[in-house]
Amino acid sequence: MPSGKRTFGVAILVAILAYACFFVAAAAGFSANEVVPAFALKWEAAKALQGFFGVLSGLVFLGLAVALGSSKGKADELIQAAILPMVLLSSFFAAFSLLVGPQIEASLAGMQSASSAFGNSLSSTRAALEAGDLQRARAEFTACRAISPRDGRLSEVEERLTAAELKAKREALPQPPREITPPNDPAAAKDYYLKALAFADKGDYFSANWYASTAARLDPSYTDARRLAAKSWEELHARGADPSDRVRADFYARKLEGYGLLSSNDPVGAYRVFKELADEKHADDPDVRRYLAESLAGTEKAAFFKEEADEALADFLVPDIFFRVPVAQAPEERRGGAAARTEKPAEVLRIVAAKDAAWSGGALYMREFEYLEAGSRGVRALVRSPFAKLVDGKIFLVCVERDKPANVFKPTWNVGPVSGPASLIEVPVVPEAAYRALASRVAPSSLPALELWKAIGDARAYGIDSGPLVEDLLKRSSVPFALFTAAALGGLVGSRFRRRKGDFPKGLYALVPLMAAALIPVFLVVDRIDALISAWSIKLLPGMSSLVVSAGIRTLVLFLAVLLMAGARDLDGESD
Amino acid sequence: MKSWLGVIGRACLEFVILLILLSFAAGASSSVGLPDDSLRPMYIYAAWAALGMTPLAALLTIFLAFFSFELRQRSRVMGWLGLFALGALLFSVGIGMRRAPVVRDVIAQPKLSFSALRLIPPGVAIQNERTAVWVGGYNGSEASDAVAVDFGSDYPRLAYSPRAPLSWKAGEVEIQGRSYSVARAEPPRIHLVPESSVFAGSWIWDRLSSMDDEPVYVVFAAAGGFLLLAIGFRFLCRITGWPLANVFLAAAGMAGLSALDAALSGPGPLAALDLLAKGFGVPLSGPVLLAAVEGVVGLLLGLIDIAAGVRAGRGSDA
Numbered sequence: 001m002p003s004g005k006r007t008f009g010v011a012i013l014v015a016i017l018a019y020a021c022f023f024v025a026a027a028a029g030f031s032a033n034e035v036v037p038a039f040a041l042k043w044e045a046a047k048a049l050q051g052f053f054g055v056l057s058g059l060v061f062l063g064l065a066v067a068l069g070s071s072k073g074k075a076d077e078l079i080q081a082a083i084l085p086m087v088l089l090s091s092f093f094a095a096f097s098l099l100v101g102p103q104i105e106a107s108l109a110g111m112q113s114a115s116s117a118f119g120n121s122l123s124s125t126r127a128a129l130e131a132g133d134l135q136r137a138r139a140e141f142t143a144c145r146a147i148s149p150r151d152g153r154l155s156e157v158e159e160r161l162t163a164a165e166l167k168a169k170r171e172a173l174p175q176p177p178r179e180i181t182p183p184n185d186p187a188a189a190k191d192y193y194l195k196a197l198a199f200a201d202k203g204d205y206f207s208a209n210w211y212a213s214t215a216a217r218l219d220p221s222y223t224d225a226r227r228l229a230a231k232s233w234e235e236l237h238a239r240g241a242d243p244s245d246r247v248r249a250d251f252y253a254r255k256l257e258g259y260g261l262l263s264s265n266d267p268v269g270a271y272r273v274f275k276e277l278a279d280e281k282h283a284d285d286p287d288v289r290r291y292l293a294e295s296l297a298g299t300e301k302a303a304f305f306k307e308e309a310d311e312a313l314a315d316f317l318v319p320d321i322f323f324r325v326p327v328a329q330a331p332e333e334r335r336g337g338a339a340a341r342t343e344k345p346a347e348v349l350r351i352v353a354a355k356d357a358a359w360s361g362g363a364l365y366m367r368e369f370e371y372l373e374a375g376s377r378g379v380r381a382l383v384r385s386p387f388a389k390l391v392d393g394k395i396f397l398v399c400v401e402r403d404k405p406a407n408v409f410k411p412t413w414n415v416g417p418v419s420g421p422a423s424l425i426e427v428p429v430v431p432e433a434a435y436r437a438l439a440s441r442v443a444p445s446s447l448p449a450l451e452l453w454k455a456i457g458d459a460r461a462y463g464i465d466s467g468p469l470v471e472d473l474l475k476r477s478s479v480p481f482a483l484f485t486a487a488a489l490g491g492l493v494g495s496r497f498r499r500r501k502g503d504f505p506k507g508l509y510a511l512v513p514l515m516a517a518a519l520i521p522v523f524l525v526v527d528r529i530d531a532l533i534s535a536w537s538i539k540l541l542p543g544m545s546s547l548v549v550s551a552g553i554r555t556l557v558l559f560l561a562v563l564l565m566a567g568a569r570d571l572d573g574e575s576d
Numbered sequence: 577m578k579s580w581l582g583v584i585g586r587a588c589l590e591f592v593i594l595l596i597l598l599s600f601a602a603g604a605s606s607s608v609g610l611p612d613d614s615l616r617p618m619y620i621y622a623a624w625a626a627l628g629m630t631p632l633a634a635l636l637t638i639f640l641a642f643f644s645f646e647l648r649q650r651s652r653v654m655g656w657l658g659l660f661a662l663g664a665l666l667f668s669v670g671i672g673m674r675r676a677p678v679v680r681d682v683i684a685q686p687k688l689s690f691s692a693l694r695l696i697p698p699g700v701a702i703q704n705e706r707t708a709v710w711v712g713g714y715n716g717s718e719a720s721d722a723v724a725v726d727f728g729s730d731y732p733r734l735a736y737s738p739r740a741p742l743s744w745k746a747g748e749v750e751i752q753g754r755s756y757s758v759a760r761a762e763p764p765r766i767h768l769v770p771e772s773s774v775f776a777g778s779w780i781w782d783r784l785s786s787m788d789d790e791p792v793y794v795v796f797a798a799a800g801g802f803l804l805l806a807i808g809f810r811f812l813c814r815i816t817g818w819p820l821a822n823v824f825l826a827a828a829g830m831a832g833l834s835a836l837d838a839a840l841s842g843p844g845p846l847a848a849l850d851l852l853a854k855g856f857g858v859p860l861s862g863p864v865l866l867a868a869v870e871g872v873v874g875l876l877l878g879l880i881d882i883a884a885g886v887r888a889g890r891g892s893d894a
Contacts, residue, residue, distance in 0.1 A: 069820030320727040322701050322708040349712065353725045353734045370734040374721065384732050463701045463710055497643075497819040504818075511821040518828030525768055529601060532766050535608045540615075 008085040011063030018059050022048035036115045038148040043111050049104045053097045057482040058523040060093060061490035062516055068494025070504045075495040086487040094480040106446035110316035117314055118147040125157055134168055137161055146314045189219035196228050208232040210253040255287055262291060267298025268398060272405035302423050303398035304389040312360030313367060318438050321357045321366060324463030325350035325427045349374045359435045363391035371425060381416030395425040437462040444472035474534040474550050481554035488561040579648040584662050587641040591666055595633040599626035601768055609763050620686045630670025631781040638663050638806055639830050642813040652885035656878050663803040671795055694760040695747060709756050717742055719749045724756040776842025783841055794864060801867025802837055808877030809833055840866055
């Protein structure tokens with residue numbers, strides 16, 4: 001085989017064997033307690049690639065040393081023939097590592113996060129089952145199933161949960177209807193009464209009865225309203241109403257209630273009413289259909305559904321959310337004119353904190369959310385909400401369960417709001433940039449190089465320390481230098497210490513694993529020297545300028561390695 | 577003889593280059609965390625490190641000389657003698673430099689000043705373990721707009737104080753009745769070789785550096801024992817028929833014997849050696865006994881290697 005092709009083949013073979021070893025190690029180290037078994041193969045493959053990328057420069061060195069060390073010929077000829085494979089291999093591995101590496105890191109972090117969420121939810125399901133909180137147990141179980149539907153541990157829990165739910169259903173006693181005490185509001189009662197009168201005049205006794213009854217509830221001393229309610233009910237019966245009229249009246253009343261809520265800008269409440277009506281076999285009613293759709297659209301504008309938050313939060317989670325809302329310049333400030341507001345935006349501190357967050361469909365979902373707004377006069381707004389969604393410069397604070405709209409998670413305002421509705425906060429934040437800055441803080445290595453570059457630019461505005469991000473970028477920038485240097489030195493060592501007498505016995509290749517093991521201490525020392533170069537680059541020129549310093553130092557090292565390789569001919573000539 | 581001297585001369589040059597590289601690496605490693613951002617502390621630390629790094633540079637030079645002697649000196653006896661002479665010269669230079677009053681007057685041990693407390697910069701949130709802290713600025717004994725979130729605590733977690741009392745000494749701010757650290761964590765130290773605390777004992781270069789107050793014969797004994805052990809492992813450079821594999825295996829052998837020496841220099845093995853010495857009535861201390869054991873093992877390995885060479889009637893196959 002021509003020397004160049006052989007060099008390439010041997011180096012690739014060494015890399016493949018190393019990956020196989022990493023895969024075996026990952027499979028042996030796999031623990032179902034840490035990672036959900038459904039991810040096993042993907043996890044092992046990714047973990048093996050992570051290990052492979054970690055020692056890539058060592059493998060290139062070893063591969064080329066083995067390839068040239070087992071070749072026949074003169075050192076200068078061998079090196080000349082190996083230059084192209086060296087450059088190709090180094091370029092290929094550098095590109096592969098830089099492009100695939102972040103994806104692997106993101107994939108591993110995602111699987112780890114999902115596995116951790118699965119484990120927590122499974123424990124919570126069991127705890128809730130023990131405590132008899134079946135609703136919570138079901139919610140946690142659903143979260144588990146969303147992550148890994150076929151996990152063996154779920155079947156046992158599901159069996160117990162279903163049995164407990166059936167038992168609870170059997171034992172449940174019919175509950176007396178809840179008496180809701182309406183607020184005493186004579187003015188509203190009068191409005192309702194007048195509407196009732198108008199409907200009665202038109203002969204619409206269903207509507208008249210509902211409005212009059214509502215007026216009587218709002219003002220129990222309103223005898224006219226009570227009288228009209230009784231009269232309209234009698235009229236309904238006098239017109240030959242059968243017992244089903246009561247059901248119809250009730251249905252009608254609930255429709256009106258939902259409509260009233262929708263008209264009074266409470267789409268979430270309206271959605272709850274119309275969803276219940278639709279679920280009670282009234283889905284064919286044209287009014288229910290129309291207003292359900294309208295209230296749903298309204299809910300989507302004022303709130304968000306818990307299901308979408310659950311789905312997002314079951315995936316890759318960024319924990320410990322803390323960032324400052326970037327300061328946006330007001331138009332009058334940009335023009336340089338006098339600020340019309342009492343406090344300039346720059347003087348207002350806005351902090352967002354949350355237990356964790358996840359990115360999905362262009363929105364950032366947060367759990368256990370807190371928002372602080374403080375100015376020169378102290379705290380202007382302080383709100384907490386179990387769930388929040390950041391999208392298009394708005395943080396939505398109200399969360400509704402789509403299938404059980406009665407379950408609404410609302411914000412608690414300790415102070416504020418400063419302006420606008422209590423269900424949302426307007427902030428000058430681009431969700432994608434915020435997520436990028438947050439994710440880079442937790443796992444910078446999972447971001448593609450370009451995203452990381454952008455994140456470093458955004459970090460300061462979000463009050464995030466850019467130091468670790470710059471360190472990660474420096475580490476990545478060192479990959480091509482390390483690979484080219486390793487290739488040059490590998491070629492040099494291989495040609496210098498090749499077997500010169502007789503044919504190369506194939507059995508000697510069995511020593512390659514031992515050689516790889518022997519290389520570990522040297523590799524670790526070199527890795528630390530690389531870290532030292534990065535640390536000194538940052539120390540000498542902090543920020544992005546450190547990239548230039550580190551590139552300069554590494555270029556110098558690479559140049560020395562190439563110089564050494566170029567001198568191999570003389571050395572060989574001397575020794576032969 | 578010419579090539580024998582040539583190898584030693586070349587090895588001395590390699591020793592100087594290695595010592596410079598190692599000293600700068602050690603100096604850079606020691607001074608990277610210092611608050612002074614200039615290069616001056618690195619030079620000071622490198623100069624000091626040069627005195628301590630001579631045994632490591634000597635060890636690496638001996639490793640390289642293994643192969644030079646293999647290539648240029650067919651006689652194993654001459655090779656062994658060359659390595660011993662080289663090692664003795666380099667270790668003696670190192671010990672002499674360390675003990676020479678002239679050198680000690682010029683190169684003083686730098687004073688460590690890592691304790692200088694640095695606070696987190698205003699406008700940047702820093703997370704220590706699970707607590708994030710952000711401050712708008714520092715004004716005397718107060719931090720303005722201080723926000724803290726302890727993610728390890730129950731929800732709600734956000735604490736805020738427009739003017740939080742600041743303790744510069746402790747590096748803490750008090751927000752809503754609780755103290756939070758605003759001290760910036762020291763960057764992790766980068767050690768080029770694993771800390772010797774991995775073993776109970778210490779690396780040979782650290783051990784020799786810590787023997788400045790010991791009698792000079794003890795230092796030479798420790799260095800001599802180690803040197804004999806190191807050159808006893810010379811057989812590794814021809815252990816297989818593939819010179820490249822021999823390089824890797826010899827490198828691993830050098831790392832291994834350094835680790836073994838560090839492990840044996842721990843208080844446990846030394847105490848056991850002391851006990852043995854007392855038991856046999858030998859009037860030697862633990863470190864000298866250890867050196868003697870290492871020297872004997874090294875000599876034995878060397879003798880076996882030479883005997884094997886005589887029996888085979890050949891030198892190197894490289």
